[in-house]
Amino acid sequence: MADYRPRTRLVHSGSRRSQYGETSEAIYLTQGFVYPDASAAEARFKGEIPEGEEGFIYARYGNPTVAMFEDRISALEGAEAAFATASGMAAVHAALMCQLRAGDHVVAARALFGSCLYIIETLCPRFGIEVTLVDGTDLAQWREAVRAETRLAFLETPSNPTLEIIDISAVAEVLHGVGARLVVDNVFATPVYQRPLDLGADIVVYSATKHIDGQGRCLGGVVLGSERFIRDEVEPYVKHTGPALSPFNAWVMLKGLETLHLRVAAQTDSAEKVADAVAGHRAVSRTLYPGRPDHPQHNLAAAQMERPGTMVSFEVEGGKAGAFRFLDGLDLVRISNNLGDAKSLITHPATTTHQRLSADARAHLGISDGLVRLSVGLEDPADLIGDLSQALDRV
Ligand SMILES: Cc1ncc(COP(=O)(O)O)c(C=O)c1O
Structure with a gap:
């Protein structure tokens, strides 16, 4: 082969x-x-x-x-x-x-x-x-x-x-x-x-x-x-x-593996659209997506990765309370610490995957209380953007 x-x-x-x-x-x-x-x-x-x-x-x-x-x-x-x-x-x-x-x-x-x-x-x-x-x-x-x-x-x-x-x-x-x-x-x-x-x-x-x-x-x-x-x-x-x-x-x-290429490409197409949509919302103070020119290592990502991938992180205004209001307002995107799924999944790292770290260690890594991490799935990107936007409006 x-x-x-x-x-x-x-x-x-x-x-x-x-x-x-x-x-x-x-x-x-x-x-x-x-x-x-x-x-x-x-x-x-x-x-x-x-x-x-x-x-x-x-x-x-x-x-x-x-x-x-x-x-x-x-x-x-x-x-x-x-x-x-x-x-x-x-x-x-x-x-x-x-x-x-x-x-x-x-x-x-x-x-x-x-x-x-x-x-x-x-x-x-x-x-x-x-x-x-x-x-x-x-x-x-x-x-x-x-x-x-x-x-x-x-x-x-x-x-x-x-x-x-x-x-x-x-x-x-x-x-x-x-x-x-x-x-x-x-x-x-x-x-x-x-x-x-x-x-x-x-x-x-x-x-x-x-x-x-x-x-x-x-x-x-x-x-x-x-x-x-x-x-x-x-x-x-x-x-x-x-x-x-x-x-x-x-x-x-x-x-x-037989469908990996097709799935990851479709999820990345959506992640690119979702990253731009959340970055433009007034309740989002910072968006982290390697495909966006405002990512600190955008050029390195472009040189090293064929495409920027399926994960998007962003900081919601209002710290933990703002992030929780946003997560609880989502209808389609589900709260889960898993990733890479056909279903879009979102997590609040400071209180879940990274809660074991001290506040200082989290601050050093840039894991603020308002940060959420989204794994973009296979849904229609317009539905995802609609759901994320209506939940961000509540913040
Ligand atoms: C970057 C990374 N490495 C390793 C793992 C561990 O994988 P598993 O849950 O299959 O043990 C995970 C997720 O859980 C991960 O996100």
């Missing part, structure tokens, strides 16, 4: 047809696999797989439906290999912990999803791993933070919820200068609009729960990178610690 364009690869890559010749990929809902004889079992455990065969042993190690999902997302991402996990957080955890050891140093952008921050800030130091948090958009801070013991850096761009853009190529260069690796959480950009591996990152992680499923059904995640990294570091870690993706959820993600 390598000669085909991304949209074609999303529909066909990774397919494994059974003897029945099914058009739609099968769900192999099985925990184990049987062997034709005892020596075949012995060979498979030794990793001696005959040419043209696949060596499935047990669903925690791998499964044909999961393998189809891994191959299809690898083809889209341009990665040598992938390993699927039960959730996005399992992917982040595995991608980091499979390679870190006591004495290592990690650098991370401060603007991270709360659970990622927990792994970096709370778990890493518990295992003797030192951490430096930096303002991701300030390259000087990355340069200052790295040292000989730095094993890796972790960032997400655009970040949650302020949609800060970090220069992936520049940060990768700093990291590679000290022999360290860059891990990018590419959830907000989606694999359709940003390709971190092409920009110099070493490892990419996804919560497949978001745009890849795209209809709010299943949890899932995936780690992508070089064949050596996936086979020698991620695979043994996930195999033996257990966060395997269920075959059913893998099938949902696999079928989600």
Whole structure:
């Protein structure tokens, strides 16, 4: 499939047809696999797989439906290999912990999803791993933070919820200068609009729960990178610690990939219109959307991302009371902390996803009491703008 364009690869890559010749990929809902004889079992455990065969042993190690999902997302991402996990957080955890050891140093952008921050800030130091948090958009801070013991850096761009853009190529260069690796959480950009591996990152992680499923059904995640990294570091870690993706959820993600490009494009078309509409409302004091010229890193976003994506954040006048009046006035857009769904979802980060942070930390990240984060869905943009406008009028 390598000669085909991304949209074609999303529909066909990774397919494994059974003897029945099914058009739609099968769900192999099985925990184990049987062997034709005892020596075949012995060979498979030794990793001696005959040419043209696949060596499935047990669903925690791998499964044909999961393998189809891994191959299809690898083809889209341009990665040598992938390993699927039960959730996005399992992917982040595995991608980091499979390679870190006591004495290592990690650098991370401060603007991270709360659970990622927990792994970096709370778990890493518990295992003797030192951490430096930096303002991701300030390259000087990355340069200052790295040292000989730095094993890796972790960032997400655009970040949650302020949609800060970090220069992936520049940060990768700093990291590679000290022999360290860059891990990018590419959830907000989606694999359709940003390709971190092409920009110099070493490892990419996804919560497949978001745009890849795209209809709010299943949890899932995936780690992508070089064949050596996936086979020698991620695979043994996930195999033996257990966060395997269920075959059913893998099938949902696999079928989600077939429509990913179309959904994300339609959602981005609407997000562009919605961002301009809310920015023009008198009850909105600040709009954060990488596609708008007033975004602080608009040029970098345009250079690094094919399109600005499906997420729009904005600040409503009147602090928390104003934001709550607005949220409670919405009829169509639903209040939920999830994102990447066909349904438009909105959240108030200061009291939900980022409530664990101190007021000072929130202020440092620009998460004000009036800030709301909108995940734009597949509804007609005119209906979305109508709903958002009538709720903003109440503020
Ligand atoms: C940027 C980012 N990374 C990781 C995750 C974790 O994904 P999951 O909920 O699938 O574990 C999320 C959302 O929950 C997210 O928004």
